[in-house]
Amino acid sequence: MFKSMTPARRGILLSVFIPMLMAGLLTTGCGTKVSRIDVNEIKDLSGAWNDTDSRLVSEEMINDMLERPWIRTYSRQSSRPPTVIVGTIRNLSSEHINLNTFVGDIERAMINSGRVTFVASSQERQEIRGERKDQDINAREDTRKAMGRELGADFMLKGSINTIIDMEGRTQVRYYQVDLTLISLTDNRKVWLGQKKIKKLVKNSRLRY
Amino acid sequence: MLINFRADRAGGDCNTGRRHAWLLLGLLLSACASYSAAFHPIEKSLAAREPATALKLLEDQNHSDADLFLYFSNKAMILRMMGEYEQSNEQIEKAKSLIEKFTATSVTEEASSLVINDTTRTYIGTPVEQVMLHTYAALNYLEMGRVDAARVEALQVDLRLKMLMQDDPDSALSHDPFGRYLSGLIYEDLGEWSDAMIAYRKAFKDYQAHSGLYSITVPEQLKNVLILMADKVGLTDERREYEKSFGLSLESLKKERKGTGELIFLFHSGLAPIKIERSVQVLDPASRQLIRISLPYYERHENPIRRARITLAGVKSYTGSTELVEDIGTLEIKTLEANMPVIAARAIARAVAKYNMAKEAGKQNELAGLLVNIADFVTERADTRSWLSLPAEIQSARLNTASGEYAVTVELLDYNNNIVFRQELNNISIKGGRKQFLSFYWTSASANTEH
Numbered sequence: 001m002f003k004s005m006t007p008a009r010r011g012i013l014l015s016v017f018i019p020m021l022m023a024g025l026l027t028t029g030c031g032t033k034v035s036r037i038d039v040n041e042i043k044d045l046s047g048a049w050n051d052t053d054s055r056l057v058s059e060e061m062i063n064d065m066l067e068r069p070w071i072r073t074y075s076r077q078s079s080r081p082p083t084v085i086v087g088t089i090r091n092l093s094s095e096h097i098n099l100n101t102f103v104g105d106i107e108r109a110m111i112n113s114g115r116v117t118f119v120a121s122s123q124e125r126q127e128i129r130g131e132r133k134d135q136d137i138n139a140r141e142d143t144r145k146a147m148g149r150e151l152g153a154d155f156m157l158k159g160s161i162n163t164i165i166d167m168e169g170r171t172q173v174r175y176y177q178v179d180l181t182l183i184s185l186t187d188n189r190k191v192w193l194g195q196k197k198i199k200k201l202v203k204n205s206r207l208r209y
Numbered sequence: 210m211l212i213n214f215r216a217d218r219a220g221g222d223c224n225t226g227r228r229h230a231w232l233l234l235g236l237l238l239s240a241c242a243s244y245s246a247a248f249h250p251i252e253k254s255l256a257a258r259e260p261a262t263a264l265k266l267l268e269d270q271n272h273s274d275a276d277l278f279l280y281f282s283n284k285a286m287i288l289r290m291m292g293e294y295e296q297s298n299e300q301i302e303k304a305k306s307l308i309e310k311f312t313a314t315s316v317t318e319e320a321s322s323l324v325i326n327d328t329t330r331t332y333i334g335t336p337v338e339q340v341m342l343h344t345y346a347a348l349n350y351l352e353m354g355r356v357d358a359a360r361v362e363a364l365q366v367d368l369r370l371k372m373l374m375q376d377d378p379d380s381a382l383s384h385d386p387f388g389r390y391l392s393g394l395i396y397e398d399l400g401e402w403s404d405a406m407i408a409y410r411k412a413f414k415d416y417q418a419h420s421g422l423y424s425i426t427v428p429e430q431l432k433n434v435l436i437l438m439a440d441k442v443g444l445t446d447e448r449r450e451y452e453k454s455f456g457l458s459l460e461s462l463k464k465e466r467k468g469t470g471e472l473i474f475l476f477h478s479g480l481a482p483i484k485i486e487r488s489v490q491v492l493d494p495a496s497r498q499l500i501r502i503s504l505p506y507y508e509r510h511e512n513p514i515r516r517a518r519i520t521l522a523g524v525k526s527y528t529g530s531t532e533l534v535e536d537i538g539t540l541e542i543k544t545l546e547a548n549m550p551v552i553a554a555r556a557i558a559r560a561v562a563k564y565n566m567a568k569e570a571g572k573q574n575e576l577a578g579l580l581v582n583i584a585d586f587v588t589e590r591a592d593t594r595s596w597l598s599l600p601a602e603i604q605s606a607r608l609n610t611a612s613g614e615y616a617v618t619v620e621l622l623d624y625n626n627n628i629v630f631r632q633e634l635n636n637i638s639i640k641g642g643r644k645q646f647l648s649f650y651w652t653s654a655s656a657n658t659e660h
Contacts, residue, residue: 091361092357093361093364094367095361096302096361170313204309204313206314207315207316208311208314208316209316
């Protein structure tokens with residue numbers, strides 16, 4: 001059909017309708033493609049704080065924390081390992097960072113080290129106390145858990161995530177600083193300060209397809 | 210260059226045969242109806258105080274990938290009016306990620322926009338709209354009581370404005386006074402005085418810069434807080450300067466403060482102006498030919514409301530009037546005005562290219578020339594896309610109160626100071642030392658509430 005046209009008609013097709021068609025094609029998306037990747041694989045897409053940062057920072061910082069002298073000092077004075085609780089970790093960065101996964105990573109690194117005991121956070125405690133109250137009325141006596149037998153924490157871990165972003169044109173340097181502080185609940189002494197920095201260079205292209 | 214404005218959209222001088230063919234093609238391509246025209250039903254249900262209906266209408270519409278930014282932004286605003294802050298922010302995040310993704314200039318889109326029209330380019334918002342995304346995300350978080358998350362948005366406003374300043378350093382439109390002011394409020398609420406001071410100072414500068422462009426003045430509430438905050442962080446010289454230039458004194462301001470709690474009442478008034486297409490005949494100096502181009506221009510919605518008055522009744526009573534803190538409508542209009550030379554130049558380049566194409570085709574075959582001409586008329590459309598569910602203005606009142614439960618009444622006043630609308634809202638509780646944010650929407654014909 002195309003060949004049977006006069007050159008002029010073909011000209012119209014090429015000059016007007018083809019670009020229109022092209023524009024139409026451009027606006028339709030391609031199908032979804034999914035491939036599984038290992039959770040340890042580092043994939044940086046946008047340059048924002050991601051799962052890799054969360055995991056690496058928490059592991060490194062907690063390892064550092066457990067190597068420091070405060071833990072030996074405490075063990076000398078007490079017969080049991082120190083009990084730690086995670087307080088608030090504030091997001092002071094310019095990104096909406098999922099702090100739950102970060103706190104989760106920190107808790108996991110600490111508990112799995114076996115060198116500290118870990119108690120539930122204040123929010124979790126409320127739920128457990130509710131359950132205990134319920135047991136008090138409804139559970140069999142030999143399985144009932146008494147109130148007032150909770151393990152009090154010795155130290156509280158607090159911290160913040162900060163960012164400094166410097167940019168020039170479409171290039172950004174993203175600097176993350178995570179500060180964690182371990183504070184003694186007995187006397188407010190700060191027994192450990194940890195700091196981890198991450199710096200990323202993000203270059204955005206000026207042109208796209 | 211000679212420019213004639215013509216009311217005739219079909220482009221007057223075609224003969225009857227041409228007109229028939231034009232109609233035919235017009236029918237085929239009716240999907241290209243302007244963006245703003247398709248928004249009318251949504252606007253109607255917003256004005257009728259039915260955001261749920263508006264949401265349904267919006268979701269049922271077809272959205273091309275190039276217009277997704279507007280789909281997300283409109284959805285975010287409507288969800289916000291319904292009090293669905295969490296969901297609203299999900300939409301805002303989607304719109305934000307589009308900005309990151311599509312800020313780079315697309316080679317193919319630029320090419321097709323020169324052949325067809327500007328609406329083939331992916332829309333990522335005007336500077337005002339981009340800043341407003343962060344502003345409304347922050348307000349969503351504040352109204353959910355998540356001040357730390359609102360602080361993230363305050364930092365993002367700063368980054369966004371830095372980027373805008375890189376693109377256009379000399380324009381006052383690269384600054385956003387309300388974005389700065391809101392950031393100050395957030396820092397102040399978190400007790401970060403020095404950051405609050407810096408933000409308030411920037412807001413003050415921006416209001417002054419904008420007052421040279423259109424009629425906006427430095428809000429009284431900003432003047433007050435500048436003096437109080439300068440005192441708090443110990444900037445005595447700066448405080449005295451503010452006191453002198455505003456004609457206020459720290460002593461009397463302190464006396465006026467009745468409690469430690471504070472209500473920040475935000476009145477989102479009207480709807481942002483709408484872009485209309487206007488066809489213009491231009492004389493192309495090169496070919497001495499009259500060519501037709503389509504350009505967008507803004508039309509404001511009528512809004513009879515000048516300000517709102519809020520009354521809190523509890524252990525004690527407090528009342529306050531709102532003042533203008535952000536004139537979104539005018540900012541949008543000024544932005545378009547600033548971009549008009551570029552938009553017009555593109556349209557002319559496109560029209561000349563199309564004219565030459567038709568002439569070439571016409572040389573070979575009369576029908577071919579006619580068809581190309583028709584295609585040109587049909588495809589030549591102005592880009593009338595804008596974030597239409599944005600309010601025209603944001604007004605604000607700050608009420609310093611004692612902590613407690615309060616019954617809230619909002620009254621809307623017209624330009625003669627007559628009360629034209631009155632509504633009682635749900636009770637609110639104000640805590641000492643904290644700020645409570647409350648938003649109220651008025652979309653022209655009627656109002657939507659939420660807090």
